[in-house]
Amino acid sequence: MAVHADAFRINSGAYLRAIAWRIRGLRVRSRSHISMLASHSPRVYDLWIARDEPRAVAAVKAAVDRHTAIPVLPVIDCREGSDGLEETLRSLRSACASSAAILIGGPATAGTIGIEVPAELARLMDAGETWLCLLRPGDRLAGGAFTIYAGAAEIAGEAGLIYADDDLLSPAGKRCAPHFKPGWNPDLFEHHDFLTGSCIVRVSKDELVRVEGDRWEQTLIGRAALRKTGPLHLPLVLHHRRCRPEPIVPGMPQLLLPDDVPTVTAIVPTRNHAELLRSCIEGLRRTAYPGLEILIVDNGSDEPNAVAYLEALKQDGISVLSIPGPFNFSALNNSAVKQALGEMLCFLNNDVEMVDQDWLALLVRQAVRPDIGAVGARLLYPDGTIQHAGVFVGIGGAAGHGHRLQSADASGYFERARLPQRVSAVTAACMVVSREKFEAVGGFDEKDFGVAFNDVDLCMKLNDRGWTSFYEPRATLIHHESKSRGCDRSESNRDRFAAELSALKRKWQTDKRRDPYHHPQLSRMSEQFLIEI
Numbered sequence: 033m034a035v036h037a038d039a040f041r042i043n044s045g046a047y048l049r050a051i052a053w054r055i056r057g058l059r060v061r062s063r064s065h066i067s068m069l070a071s072h073s074p075r076v077y078d079l080w081i082a083r084d085e086p087r088a089v090a091a092v093k094a095a096v097d098r099h100t101a102i103p104v105l106p107v108i109d110c111r112e113g114s115d116g117l118e119e120t121l122r123s124l125r126s127a128c129a130s131s132a133a134i135l136i137g138g139p140a141t142a143g144t145i146g147i148e149v150p151a152e153l154a155r156l157m158d159a160g161e162t163w164l165c166l167l168r169p170g171d172r173l174a175g176g177a178f179t180i181y182a183g184a185a186e187i188a189g190e191a192g193l194i195y196a197d198d199d200l201l202s203p204a205g206k207r208c209a210p211h212f213k214p215g216w217n218p219d220l221f222e223h224h225d226f227l228t229g230s231c232i233v234r235v236s237k238d239e240l241v242r243v244e245g246d247r248w249e250q251t252l253i254g255r256a257a258l259r260k261t262g263p264l265h266l267p268l269v270l271h272h273r274r275c276r277p278e279p280i281v282p283g284m285p286q287l288l289l290p291d292d293v294p295t296v297t298a299i300v301p302t303r304n305h306a307e308l309l310r311s312c313i314e315g316l317r318r319t320a321y322p323g324l325e326i327l328i329v330d331n332g333s334d335e336p337n338a339v340a341y342l343e344a345l346k347q348d349g350i351s352v353l354s355i356p357g358p359f360n361f362s363a364l365n366n367s368a369v370k371q372a373l374g375e376m377l378c379f380l381n382n383d384v385e386m387v388d389q390d391w392l393a394l395l396v397r398q399a400v401r402p403d404i405g406a407v408g409a410r411l412l413y414p415d416g417t418i419q420h421a422g423v424f425v426g427i428g429g430a431a432g433h434g435h436r437l438q439s440a441d442a443s444g445y446f447e448r449a450r451l452p453q454r455v456s457a458v459t460a461a462c463m464v465v466s467r468e469k470f471e472a473v474g475g476f477d478e479k480d481f482g483v484a485f486n487d488v489d490l491c492m493k494l495n496d497r498g499w500t501s502f503y504e505p506r507a508t509l510i511h512h513e514s515k516s517r518g519c520d521r522s523e524s525n526r527d528r529f530a531a532e533l534s535a536l537k538r539k540w541q542t543d544k545r546r547d548p549y550h551h552p553q554l555s556r557m558s559e560q561f562l563i564e565i
Contacts, residue, residue, distance in 0.1 A: 105163065
């Protein structure tokens, strides 16, 4: 009731409107709107702990439950102080630790083993590899955490690391600020150490003997994370921490492009709206990239100023491909690819403005990676709020843009709007992909996704081939969304959009599947990474 009272105070008009929908029988619409309002309540995490956490624990236990379990050795580094150590040791007992805790540089007590340096751990380990849980004094583990970790370790295969979600402990010991983490995302980990302190790691005696320095935990975790089999994520809050590493927003890379710079064709579909196109083309001309071809696809422009501008561009040596007829984004771009000369393809809406010269180089440097497919930029609305910061499938039963409408200066969910990372999809309003990979998956789907969701479908096809989509926020552009083709929710477009949405659900099960870079405890009805209630 307190959470619902907060939701009413946040926006009483929207809350009452949702109640009216419920009375009218629009239960799904009502629930989604109330859920979004309630998710902003400062007490929503307390509600989640009381109501939803037991279900989450049961689901994870069922997934990892085995008759036998692999032991996990708790290791507590006390070299920077032992405040809160007794609290940590008590939590180990409730967490069902099967081994005595190893204290590094701390006061050994009954039931613990004291050692001086990390390398001494090796003599306490069995032959082969051992799973370690690396802790700091004051941290607590959830009840039964070691049972869950041990069961997960048995089914981890070749993975060298298993990580869980975590939250913080206030000075009064109250749980707060949960981090519901994504599936393994190595590029995100480069800028945000979301593993250290909330994971178990598999190490050998030889590895421990070779580890030196104060950052020994990070070294072990980094090596384990880079194994051929990536880390396993348990979507459950198993660690309650006094502090945790903060994300670090990266600056511009020192080297923007490799020595062998690939050629790029920027493909820009357009129809009328000469001023929008002019702004886009001028931005392309200012772009600092060698070997850039511009290819405009004119979909039947008939306004005199647009026709005149296109003719002027032809005189300037810019290629203009004329394809009249009904608007089909996929068909227009597929036709343009056949005429394009570039090794890399940059799909670009005509209503995009460039705000710096290096945006394309930033996107290409990611797209040339052998395991990366489509690469997208951070797009802002003209008012400075976010329009695109990666696409997450399953949002609203289809796909949503993470952090949409958030201020570009706001931190977002653990800074993820400002951190380079892997995502399930990116928007084709500004997308770079290699021609070879694009053609390998058959390009855009002209039949089922002529206007909407063609970019999501393309990215999912690339993902299935092992070419992950990538979000590069250091490339930032302005997007006047759908200015040329109109809004999908308009009456004239509603039936077409409904058919494309149905095709997306049928092909990719977006109304059922969970995005690996989202989280099952975050709302599928919000683009803001809010707790599901």
